[in-house]
Amino acid sequence: MPADVLYLSREGVFPIVRDADGRPLPAATGLPCSGTIQGEGKLCGVPSLFIRLQGCNLRCLWQSGSAVSPCDTAHASFHAGGRPCSVAEVLSLVDHNIGRLRHVVITGGEPLLQAPALLTLCRALKQRGLHLTLETNGTLYDDALCRLIDLLSISPKLSSSDPTPAKAAAAGVPFAPAAARHAALRVNIDAIARLVGCARECSHDVQLKFVVATAADADEIRHTYIDRLPQLSPADVLVMPLGTDPATMHGAAMAAVGMATAHGWRYSPRLHVDLFGNREGV
Ligand code: SF4
Numbered sequence: 001m002p003a004d005v006l007y008l009s010r011e012g013v014f015p016i017v018r019d020a021d022g023r024p025l026p027a028a029t030g031l032p033c034s035g036t037i038q039g040e041g042k043l044c045g046v047p048s049l050f051i052r053l054q055g056c057n058l059r060c061l062w063q064s065g066s067a068v069s070p071c072d073t074a075h076a077s078f079h080a081g082g083r084p085c086s087v088a089e090v091l092s093l094v095d096h097n098i099g100r101l102r103h104v105v106i107t108g109g110e111p112l113l114q115a116p117a118l119l120t121l122c123r124a125l126k127q128r129g130l131h132l133t134l135e136t137n138g139t140l141y142d143d144a145l146c147r148l149i150d151l152l153s154i155s156p157k158l159s160s161s162d163p164t165p166a167k168a169a170a171a172g173v174p175f176a177p178a179a180a181r182h183a184a185l186r187v188n189i190d191a192i193a194r195l196v197g198c199a200r201e202c203s204h205d206v207q208l209k210f211v212v213a214t215a216a217d218a219d220e221i222r223h224t225y226i227d228r229l230p231q232l233s234p235a236d237v238l239v240m241p242l243g244t245d246p247a248t249m250h251g252a253a254m255a256a257v258g259m260a261t262a263h264g265w266r267y268s269p270r271l272h273v274d275l276f277g278n279r280e281g282v
Contacts, residue, residue, distance in 0.1 A: 005086055013094065041238055049094065053110075056077035062242055103130070108136075151207065158217055218259040234263060
């Protein structure tokens with residue numbers, strides 16, 4: 001992969017009101033300005049510009065009642081490829097749209113799959129004095145890149161995300177390759193420990209965000225992850241309700257509130273879903 005080309009999802013840099021040449025565009029939010037709020041985690045509510053990269057090494061499929069929820073960014077995650085875009089073009093989009101925003105969120109897919117070009121981009125973004133959040137599923141690590149990140153936002157996946165034949169059929173995803181990939185890669189404590197250690201060493205911030213459906217998820221969070229990461233503070237652990245629509249999320253919300261309260265973790269809403277629904281580019 002060339003070190004100066006990034007593969008973006010179809011929403012790419014969003015929400016924007018200017019293209020890379022500075023020509024006006026309508027923003028997906030319906031607002032007259034670029035940017036949206038971060039909807040999750042410690043920086044929930046902070047106005048931010050997002051950069052979504054294509055491709056993920058996992059294949060999450062969730063079930064809530066009879067409804068199967070594939071990854072909420074399946075278009076960006078379940079397919080390789082994406083739109084090739086030079087680092088210079090991404091920077092031009094940022095420069096034309098950053099306005100008074102100070103926060104840039106790099107998300108996916110799994111951004112660390114594109115670490116070489118992302119390193120070039122992040123160096124340039126830091127030179128502009130911007131705060132960087134990197135959203136990662138916690139299965140990969142890149143030292144030079146992670147040292148530039150102000151908030152390492154790690155979203156390890158629970159077994160509730162594992163593909164099953166029924167979930168794969170409902171989502172229209174081939175079961176066997178998805179299940180094999182997920183089983184081989186989903187839990188990588190060494191990668192998470194290195195991400196947390198990097199944040200500590202650089203005096204940057206870190207969070208572990210878990211999507212939860214029932215109270216029973218707390219035991220898996222503890223046994224699979226938290227008990228094996230002694231350097232982590234409970235205040236760095238956030239739980240968010242499962243769901244890509246407000247009704248499903250609200251159904252899981254009390255389970256998340258209960259485990260946050262019992263373990264000293266934090267509850268995180270998914271504010272963007274409440275405000276905009278499960279839409280792209282907002
Ligand atoms: S790790 Fe994240 S981006 Fe990748 S499939 Fe799972 S939910 Fe989607």
